[in-house]
Amino acid sequence: MAINLEKGQRISLEKSNGSKLQNICVGINWGAIEKKGLFGFGSSKEAVDLDASCALYNDSKQLEEVVYFGNLKSKNGAVKHSGDDLTGDLGGDDGLDNEVITVDLGALAPTTTYVAFVLNSFRGQDFGSIPFASLRVYEGTPKRVNEVFAKYNITGGNFAGHVSMVLGVFYKRNGEWKFNAIGEPTKDKKLQETVQTVTQQYL
Structure with a gap:
């Protein structure tokens, strides 16, 4: 049974049968913005x-x-990105993830302690205008x-007025991985700035 995460909630990565989650996917699904026509006609x-x-x-x-x-793959191949989606769901919510990042927690370098996920609006489209994500x-x-x-x-x-956000952080404690659902918008405009914000505030 999936957990509906609340902002700031921390969870251990243990499956319903008691085993640990090792091979995980983080998927993002979002929609295209509907623009109304002139005088409300068409869209x-x-x-x-x-x-x-x-x-x-x-x-x-x-x-x-x-x-x-x-950079679609980490140096050791433990983290992989499915590729850039430039449009979102143009035909309404198809229920499929537009971008997926896969992580093999067991294959991460021994030095890796935090795995943070962020989301940026490349063209600067306001999160508040996107119908679903x-x-x-x-x-x-x-x-x-x-x-x-x-x-x-x-x-x-409160995502309106923002184009970047920190989704969450996987972190290792006493050899076990846990997940912190952050869900905080930031004032950043670009990926590099958002990564700096994670470093300064969310680890």
């Missing part, structure tokens, strides 16, 4: 380019590397969902 869809990214840090909170649309953490692959572990609606709350 059109405006493509939305959201970018999910993953930043890896060591125990000293030093940045190791960033996996994003320009959600995050889900699940076991499986980008094409096969074995078990949805947690889901998180990122359109609710």
Whole structure:
């Protein structure tokens, strides 16, 4: 049974059968903006380019590397990005993730202690104007969902007026991985700025 995450909630990565979650996917699903025609007649869809990214840090909170649309795989292959989606769901919510980042927690470098996920609106489109956007953490692959572990609606709350946000952070404590659902918009405009905000505030 999936946990509906609340902002700031921390959860352990243990499945319903008691085993630990090792191979996880973080998927982002979002919609295109509907534009009303002149005098309310007709409408059109405006493509939305959201970018999910993953930043890896060591125990000293030093940045190791960033996996994003320009770097689709971590050096050791433990983190992989499905590729850049430039439009969102133009035909309404198809229920599928537009971008997926997969993480093999067991294959991460021993030095990696934090795995942070952020979301940026590449063209500067306001989160408040996007009809739907959600995050889900699940076991499986980008094409096969074995078990949805947690889901998180990122359109609710005070996201209007922002184009960047921190989704959440996986962190290792006493050899076990846990997840902190942050869900905080930031004043940042670009990925590099958002990663700096994570370093300063959310690890």
